[in-house]
Amino acid sequence: xxxxxxxxxxxxxxxxxxxxxxxxxxxxxxxxxxxxxxxxxxxxxxxxxxxxxxxxxxxxxxxxxxxxxxxxxxxxxxxxxxxxxxxxxxxxxxxxxxxxxxxxxxxxxxxxxxxxxxxxxxxxxxxxxxxxxxxxxxxxxxxxxxxxxxxxxxxxxxxxxxxxxxxxxxxxxxxxxxxxxxxxxxxxxxxxxxxxxxxxxxxxxxxxxxxxxxxxxxxxxxxxxxxxxxxxxxxxxxxxxxxxxxxxxxxxxxxxxxxxxxxxxxxxxxxxxxxxxxxxxxxxxxxxxxxxxxxxxxxxxxxxx
Amino acid sequence: xxxxxxxxxxxxxxxxxxxxxxxxxxxxxxxxxxxxxxxxxxxxxxxxxxxxxxxxxxxxxxxxxxxxxxxxxxxxxxxxxxxxxxxxxxxxxxxxxxxxxxxxxxxxxxxxxxxxxxxxxxxxxxxxxxxxxxxxxxxxxxxxxxxxxxxxxxxxxxxxxxxxxxxxxxxxxxxxxxxxxxxxxxxxxxxxxxxxxxxxxxxxxxxxxxxxxxxxxxxxxxxxxxxxxxxxxxxxxxxxxxxxxxxxxxxxxxxxxxxxxxxxxxxxxxxxxxxxxxxxxxxxxxxxxxxxxxxxxxxxxxxxxxxxxxxxxxxxxxxxxxxxxx
Numbered sequence: 001x002x003x004x005x006x007x008x009x010x011x012x013x014x015x016x017x018x019x020x021x022x023x024x025x026x027x028x029x030x031x032x033x034x035x036x037x038x039x040x041x042x043x044x045x046x047x048x049x050x051x052x053x054x055x056x057x058x059x060x061x062x063x064x065x066x067x068x069x070x071x072x073x074x075x076x077x078x079x080x081x082x083x084x085x086x087x088x089x090x091x092x093x094x095x096x097x098x099x100x101x102x103x104x105x106x107x108x109x110x111x112x113x114x115x116x117x118x119x120x121x122x123x124x125x126x127x128x129x130x131x132x133x134x135x136x137x138x139x140x141x142x143x144x145x146x147x148x149x150x151x152x153x154x155x156x157x158x159x160x161x162x163x164x165x166x167x168x169x170x171x172x173x174x175x176x177x178x179x180x181x182x183x184x185x186x187x188x189x190x191x192x193x194x195x196x197x198x199x200x201x202x203x204x205x206x207x208x209x210x211x212x213x214x215x216x217x218x219x220x221x222x223x224x225x226x227x228x229x230x231x232x233x234x235x236x237x238x239x240x241x242x243x244x245x246x247x248x249x250x251x252x253x254x255x256x257x258x259x260x261x262x263x264x265x266x267x268x269x270x271x272x273x274x275x276x277x278x279x280x281x282x283x284x285x286x287x288x289x290x291x292x293x294x295x296x297x298x299x300x301x302x303x304x305x
Numbered sequence: 306x307x308x309x310x311x312x313x314x315x316x317x318x319x320x321x322x323x324x325x326x327x328x329x330x331x332x333x334x335x336x337x338x339x340x341x342x343x344x345x346x347x348x349x350x351x352x353x354x355x356x357x358x359x360x361x362x363x364x365x366x367x368x369x370x371x372x373x374x375x376x377x378x379x380x381x382x383x384x385x386x387x388x389x390x391x392x393x394x395x396x397x398x399x400x401x402x403x404x405x406x407x408x409x410x411x412x413x414x415x416x417x418x419x420x421x422x423x424x425x426x427x428x429x430x431x432x433x434x435x436x437x438x439x440x441x442x443x444x445x446x447x448x449x450x451x452x453x454x455x456x457x458x459x460x461x462x463x464x465x466x467x468x469x470x471x472x473x474x475x476x477x478x479x480x481x482x483x484x485x486x487x488x489x490x491x492x493x494x495x496x497x498x499x500x501x502x503x504x505x506x507x508x509x510x511x512x513x514x515x516x517x518x519x520x521x522x523x524x525x526x527x528x529x530x531x532x533x534x535x536x537x538x539x540x541x542x543x544x545x546x547x548x549x550x551x552x553x554x555x556x557x558x559x560x561x562x563x564x565x566x567x568x569x570x571x572x573x574x575x576x577x578x579x580x581x582x583x584x585x586x587x588x589x590x591x592x593x594x595x596x597x598x599x600x601x602x603x604x605x606x607x608x609x610x611x612x613x614x615x616x617x618x619x620x621x622x623x624x625x626x627x628x629x630x631x
Contacts (some may be wrong), residue, residue, distance in 0.1 A: 012345070029420065035420050035423065038400070044516055060510065072606070082455070085604055086603075086604075091364055091366060091419060091423060092360075092556075092560070093603050093607075095366070095368065095423060095553075095556065096556060096557065096560055096599060096602075096603045097599070097600050097604070099553045099556075099557070100595075100596040100597060100598070100599030100600040101596060101600065102550075102596070103592040103593075103595055103596030103599070104592070104593055104596030104597055104600075106592065107590050107591075107592040107593035107596065108593060110590065111590050111593065124481075125379040220549070220550070224427065224428060224431045224549065225425040227427060227428055228424075228428050230424065231421055231424050231425060231428065235420055235421065239355060262515075274440070274441060274442060275439075276439075277438025277439035277441070278436045278437075278438075278440055280437075280439075281432075281435040281438075281439055282432055282435065282436060285428055285429060285431075285432035288425070288428060289413050292413055292414075292416060292417065292425065293413065293416075296416045296417045296421070297417075297421070298421075
């Protein structure tokens with residue numbers, strides 16, 4: 001029972017992390033109508049920055065804040081140099097152009113940091129575990145991730161739904177020309193939104209860094225999961241991204257933890273252990289297929305887009 | 306400079322002649338590497354040609370085409386692992402398995418449009434990737450070595466490099482011919498009509514979903530054939546064959562060469578893989594050049610190489626005889 005509870009929390013933590021990535025992806029798509037495959041590269045860049053800056057400053061928190069700012073700057077630079085030229089083009093152009101960016105980023109990281117991975121050690125105050133229920137210990141770092149991502153989700157909600165910038169973002173999503181005609185600097189707005197998405201990806205990357213190794217290609221695996229999340233949630237919908245990210249995170253974590261056991265009760269032990277790793281990694285794709293059969297536009301489709 | 310002798314046709318003919326004569330060069334000059342390289346190029350060109358059927362002609366932006374390479378390859382690899390070497394069993398199984406996979410994911414993915422379609426095909430291909438990565442019996446992540454190439458009746462012997470090259474080349478030309486016939490048939494016209502305006506095609510009575518699905522399955526089956534050839538070529542198959550960046554490579558080949566043209570994907574495959582070979586000879590960090598180069602192609606050369614060639618042809622034609630170019 002403790003194990004189950006712990007795995008649920010792990011799933012929640014993973015899901016919230018996926019949400020950070022998917023929110024940026026869905027925001028950029030919903031507003032700029034841009035498919036950004038290089039989103040995973042920004043996640044990777046955030047992790048590399050965090051590992052480097054933390055080593056320089058000797059402080060995890062300082063390193064994280066610096067990395068966040070640096071990823072924001074990289075994101076805005078990418079928008080100004082490349083993405084701006086891709087708006088209004090065919091989606092295939094987006095896919096190819098940002099695929100080129102992935103090649104560039106992967107190789108640039110290899111050039112700067114070398115082919116070996118980095119590690120980001122946790123500060124002592126986050127390395128332990130805390131007692132959240134009587135007799136139940138949980139990693140304080142994972143708990144910190146849950147708290148941070150939940151606050152970011154709340155911040156995003158307030159930003160998009162309750163501020164003037166958010167209003168412009170929503171207006172820009174539904175009618176770009178109209179907002180521009182009303183005198184809003186739409187170019188600057190787009191740069192800001194892209195930077196925000198980049199910073200969210202960078203935040204996810206730097207938070208994941210102490211749990212996994214920081215390495216080239218780390219963004220590519222998780223990018224696919226972020227795609228699955230956006231497809232399930234409905235492209236362009238932040239609320240959908242949150243719900244879908246939690247679904248995917250929890251299903252994936254619980255599936256990997258308990259599916260082999262469930263399979264063992266149905267099949268012979270050898271067959272079960274041979275098939276379990278393959279089948280449990282398929283669960284989220286099955287979920288996606290089921291959602292698509294029922295609602296081809298995702299759970300919370302943005303509708304007009 | 307009119308009729309058959311346009312820059313585009315001349316370049317295509319030269320490429321075909323070069324491909325046909327390549328083994329002669331390789332034998333005469335003892336350059337074995339170039340034959341291996343071009344066998345690989347021809348096989349990946351076959352995959353790109355099959356992708357072009359859905360991407361170029363059908364307007365279906367599949368980002369999961371490498372999955373068929375993997376499925377075709379694993380069909381050969383798994384059967385060889387179980388001791389079945391006959392190509393008469395291996396290849397039909399490879400084709401059937403890819404067709405079946407294409408049918409299932411096509412039926413699901415074609416319910417959606419646009420970005421959803423891109424992401425879903427990508428996700429399903431990754432699912433197949435993780436599936437084979439988890440199969441410990443067939444090597445899991447490490448892949449599967451194939452100790453014997455597919456066996457056919459004498460005198461066909463795929464272990465002979467020259468023979469194998471010509472088999473691949475013949476299949477490639479066969480596929481190009483097949484797709485050319487297909488796209489000029491009623492079926493192909495309907496699929497292309499659905500690309501331009503699906504609502505209209507439906508309104509005049511075409512069941513576009515079924516047409517697209519059949520097109521998707523044909524492309525997947527041809528992709529599986531390329532996979533079977535690739536596994537035979539490398540004597541090895543691993544999940545990396547179907548990693549999503551490989552799907553990206555195939556899209557690049559199609560776009561670089563020229564979408565919705567019969568020979569475009571072949572030109573693109575040759576251009577991309579030779580470019581990779583040249584760049585990796587210059588620097589270890591060759592992708593840092595390739596990435597931005599790709600971006601430039603997307604931004605400034607939408608028609609791909611084929612488009613540039615016909616543009617060149619048109620320019621030359623207008624210079625010689627202003628009436629021809631119009």
